[in-house]
Amino acid sequence: MTGEALRATSANDPQQPTPPDPPAADLAEAASQPFALPEGYDAETKYASFWVGAWRRFRRNRLAMFGLVFASLIVLIAIFAPVLTPYDYDKIDMMNTLQGPTAAHPFGTDELGRDILTRIFYGARPMLLVGILTGVLGLAIGVPIGVLAGYLGGIFDWLVTRLIDMFSALPWYLIVLYLVMVLSPSLENLILAMVITGWVGSCRLMRGLTFSIREQDYIEAARALGIPRWRVIVFHVLPQAAPLLLWGFASGIPTAVFAEAGLSFLGMGVRPPRPSWGRMLSDSGYYWQIWPHMIIFPAAMITLSVLAFQGIADGLRKALDVSENI
């Protein structure tokens, strides 16, 4: 290519031959031919939209894709559990207790003869309910409060900050535990307790985001044009927040999964005989030391589920390129 440009440096270096003269006559003829756009040259570089680009990045992440597949599987299992298994989850069969995996019971049976595979299938339900409802309701409460606090400031913001501080003073699982105990343990109360502690996260995010956006010039411009505050919030602030909120929702799910498992393990979750993977761990008492299949399957499912949802959340974070510190 311009390897011959070496020759052009000779003006600085007396040891090399002089540079070529301007193009000779034969080239001059070619040079004078009028300009024409070369074949197949595309002047515009195409840029994919933000969401398309994000999806592509997400797809490349193996853990995230595993998470997506596994999570979808769990959702399907939870929904179609009755169809997938012939047993009821509370069907007691004292003739077949504590059996290891067999053809009739692929995951074995527990101390009351209930089929473990069935209980695993049904156990997905409380977990998903807690995970998704916590996320959705937490957002529904946290986002409006956060945006309002960030935008309006003043006393309202001060109040909200106090509330956020209060709920952050203790690790969330302690507050949830206490709430569940006070309200008496049940799945509904667990979800309620999770939502009460969960709205804080999205609230904090939205408040911070609103603060930083509020200072931007285009907001001032919009207000100067006479656009009312609520319109500014809905059409200018919220769309910016969409990636952050999506990630916030996704990263709340593994926490909720862990919460449901842990609290059910402590006996604070669903009431028996409804199955929950966490509860299955504690229900196995000391039996599992001899019949480990009783805890292998619930433990594996808990771990894989947390891994899957965490993978999705991490994948989203990288794909959407969000950072918590705005």
Place this chain on the structure above:
Amino acid sequence: MIAYTLKRLGGIAMTLLLLSIFTFTLSRVVPGGPWMKGAEIPLSDAQVAAFKAKYGLDQPVWRQYLTWLGNALTLDFGYTFTEPERTVTELIRSALPFSALVGGLAALLAISLGIVLGVIAAANQDTWIDNIVTSYAVFMSTIPSFVLGFVLVYFFSVKLRWFPAGSWGDPNDWRDVAHHIALPVIAFGVPATGGVARWTRQCVAEAMASDYVRTAYSKGLRASGVMSRHVLRNALIPMITNFLPLFPGMMTGSLFIEQVFGLPGLGRYFVVSSTNRDYPLVLGITIFWALLIALTYLVTDILYGIIDPRVRITEQRR
């Protein structure tokens, strides 16, 4: 610095106040009490009334709260419902060392192992070493500690019989205690190494990619000098501020592990007292933990102000 500390302490006091009001009110407002929960012999109405009178539960809620608050400020949290002879403070004091030891050791394990792994990963970014460490970190941080507890007990207690499956051992023989708490500490600490390793890797990698590191190389420094004098010193600042809260975090978060291994720690008392609706004890533990966590954050912030000259020197200027 003094003004800042005072301001923070004020904030902490207010938060604790709000928290105590919240938990207290909730406990009094929701119907039910320890006499109902799993009581073998249902108490008669007269007995319930006597119980209420003894603990002042028949007073209006706000008056009860103020009484409680007044006592709390002198560190008197009253007597527990379930063990009427013992005060809350006494119980906390007796159970605290167990949680503190297990939690503290677990945090130490998490931080030391995590930092080592994180530095290795950052120093070998985007190589197979980095991938392995990161995969390990991700996996470890998703395993719940009690699940890991079960796994460890199964392999090392049941199968191999190397470690006992639970309980504390003889408190007077530190070797026996160590033998007993080895598994809980590992089960509790190892999942946390994941998070520590990832954060370490991020901090170190960020420092390595910074402009001043490029300048350091351009001056003629070698990799070892750059790493020690420029990278690590800068990365340490965000790392410390994140890792210090692990100590109180793990000391207060040990309840799952205590449940699995049957350890007589504060977490276990919290669960049990919640189950029994033993409100004085629950309140006492709650406030104690909240105070511990808040103070640690304060110490961390002050430490940050001392370590980072950007904060320290601007402060002095004022």
Place this chain on the structure above:
Amino acid sequence: MAPLLQVQDLTVRFHTKDGVVQAVTGVSYTMEQGDILGLVGESGSGKSVSSMAMLRLIPEPPGRIEGGRVLFEGRDLLQIPRRQMHTVRGHEIGVIFQDPMTSLNPVMPIGRQISEALEVNLGMDRRAAEQETIQVLERVGIPQAAQRIGDYPHQFSGGMRQRVMIAMAISCRPKLLIADEPTTALDVTIQAQIVDLVKRLQEELGMAVIWITHDLGVIARLAKRVNVMYAGTLVETAPIKTLFSNPAHPYTLGLLGSLPSLDTTAEQDLAYIEGAPPDMINLPPGCPFWPRCGFRTRICTEQIPELFDAGDRHQSACWHIDAVQAADAPSVREREANA
């Protein structure tokens, strides 16, 4: 006398997920001792990358030096194992970077940052290095240098910080100083001070200087010779006066034409170069400038021009040097309308 620096056909590429970036392609030039070279170009033209590549300061995983030689005092810097580059950096070649706030270690006192270089490169002990640090800080115009060696970067103003960086770069008396856009982040008045400082230091120490910038006005004060880069290639090189009075490349012509002068009236539109900076992953065929060029013909899209002679020590990589040297800068549209 052998030239101080001979860059021959340097090529650097970045292998990214989105494609291969042709950051620098076939760049060659020479410098003698004490030369002052201005390296001009817009962002992405390869001016910084070509200079950083010489010192192997390019991050190697995505970046790769894929061709050429860089002879510094006869030694090919690209052949030296990376581990031994520290002998050249700092001691033989010093660098000033663009943003002194991020380029200085925020938690290390500035005196330490300078004496560190002295200890490592010149083997000085602590005390001697500290003395020398004070000397060099005074030399670059930091008042009360002895008291300020314990201060941190954030305690200095932008201009002072840049002086500290300069002090650090020249402390070990390098033979070549690379200044990578050192005034871009500074106020205009401070810019002039820094340029004058470097000029004075160059006269006192006799070192060669490569001054990288996108601002033609800045190098007018300082450089003796100018290399103009576009899309990773060297498109024109000339002594400074010749470049301003008689440019031979359409890009240079456009750059000069876009500088408003005191004679420009309010009614006149500001001239600019049409089009957008090139996509360094998908460069157009032929000369990289033709999408924005008012002198283009068919050959421009088919063959890449070499550096042709355009006068005394003056070369330009263009097929239409004569036309350029004869003309003002027509826009693409004007040219094609007239054709």
